[in-house]
Amino acid sequence: MKYRDSGMPDHELWSTFFNPESILSAMEVGSGIELLIDIGCGYGTFLFPESRIVRQAVGIDIDPGMIEYCRKMIEKDKYQNIELIAGDISSPELSGQLASFIGRADYVTLFNILHCEEPVKLLNTVYRLLKPGGKAGAIHWKHMQTPRGPALEIRPKPEQIAVWAKEAGFILRSELDLPPYHYGLIFTKP
Numbered sequence: 113m114k115y116r117d118s119g120m121p122d123h124e125l126w127s128t129f130f131n132p133e134s135i136l137s138a139m140e141v142g143s144g145i146e147l148l149i150d151i152g153c154g155y156g157t158f159l160f161p162e163s164r165i166v167r168q169a170v171g172i173d174i175d176p177g178m179i180e181y182c183r184k185m186i187e188k189d190k191y192q193n194i195e196l197i198a199g200d201i202s203s204p205e206l207s208g209q210l211a212s213f214i215g216r217a218d219y220v221t222l223f224n225i226l227h228c229e230e231p232v233k234l235l236n237t238v239y240r241l242l243k244p245g246g247k248a249g250a251i252h253w254k255h256m257q258t259p260r261g262p263a264l265e266i267r268p269k270p271e272q273i274a275v276w277a278k279e280a281g282f283i284l285r286s287e288l289d290l291p292p293y294h295y296g297l298i299f300t301k302p
């Protein structure tokens with residue numbers, strides 16, 4: 113199931129909201145990472161910059177239009193280290209496809225997606241994908257008037273994400289301000 117309020121505006125508009133390189137640096141996406149999994153990769157706003165930092169990047173998205181957009185970018189710019197997976201991260205079918213990644217990821221990104229219906233279930237999946245010591249990075253729209261983002265009623269505050277992540281077994285490592293519109297949280301799997 114596509115998560116609520118997770119449709120995208122056109123690419124030009126979406127790309128004005130972020131400086132992906134500086135967000136990734138603040139979120140500790142660094143060159144030591146072998147395997148990074150980007151859940152709900154959208155247009156690849158972060159996936160493409162991630163792939164220039166890490167050894168292997170995997171982008172997952174339920175929207176065939178987003179996967180097609182990323183596939184064309186990969187072809188055009190000849191990215192060699194990106195794998196795309198089309199599907200619903202919360203479905204048992206995708207669990208099968210992800211079996212080879214279980215316990216192997218150094219980093220999993222949850223960028224602008226934790227307003228989903230069952231955030232702890234999603235965080236449980238992320239926990240399984242990570243190796244011990246691996247990191248999960250979540251960014252989200254701040255709880256204020258912003259030019260995009262999910263409805264305020266379902267938009268999680270950082271302290272809410274911290275509670276969900278703790279329930280899934282994570283340890284909170286840091287909380288960041290990512291101006292102008294976002295905050296970030298970094299968790300580790302013990």
Ligand SMILES: C[S@@+](CC[C@H](N)C(=O)[O-])C[C@H]1O[C@@H](n2cnc3c(N)ncnc32)[C@H](O)[C@@H]1O
Nearest residue numbers: 114115118152154157173174175200201223224
């Ligand atoms: C708000 S966009 C964020 C995209 C990207 N993470 C970013 O920050 O630029 C959320 C993305 O999650 C995808 N998505 C929604 N529900 C999903 C699901 N159940 N499984 C996988 N992807 C999903 C949407 O198709 C969309 O591309």
